Amino acid sequence: MGRKISGRRLNRSSGYRRAMYRNLVTDLLNYEKIATTEAKAKHVRGLAEKMITLGKEGGLHSRRQALAFIFDKKVTDKVFEELASRYATRPGGYTRIIKLGPRLGDGAAMVQLELVK
Secondary structure (H helix, E strand, C coil): CCCCCCCCCCCCCHHHHHHHHHHHHHHHHHHCEEEEEHHHHHHHHHHHHHHHHHHHHCCHHHHHHHHHHCCCHHHHHHHHHHHHHHCCCCCCCCEEEEEEEECCCCCCEEEEEEECC
16 A cells, blocks of 8 residues: 655665755755756755755854755855845745756656756
8 A cells, every 4th residue: 555755766775865865956056057857856946945045044053954965065155155145035936947858868857957046
């Protein structure tokens, strides 16, 4: 009997999946645009928006929480200085998903996940 379990498993172990999400969030916040599959993008969107929200809060505890998730300290500094001021008046919705079409190799639905300007 199926159970209602939140989140996407993506056929990966939990440690690998967490590291993959951390990598994707770090790259999105660093480059402000990434191309990935639709399922990964939909999950990463919420995590990236949470990091930007932590940047907007701006306290020491928020910075330590972001440093625990984001791999690169320079990206964390960017979130707390540049992105927090850019989205200071915006109540949410910092990311956008644009569909790119199927991937040539396996036909997976590809999207571009980017930060809203």
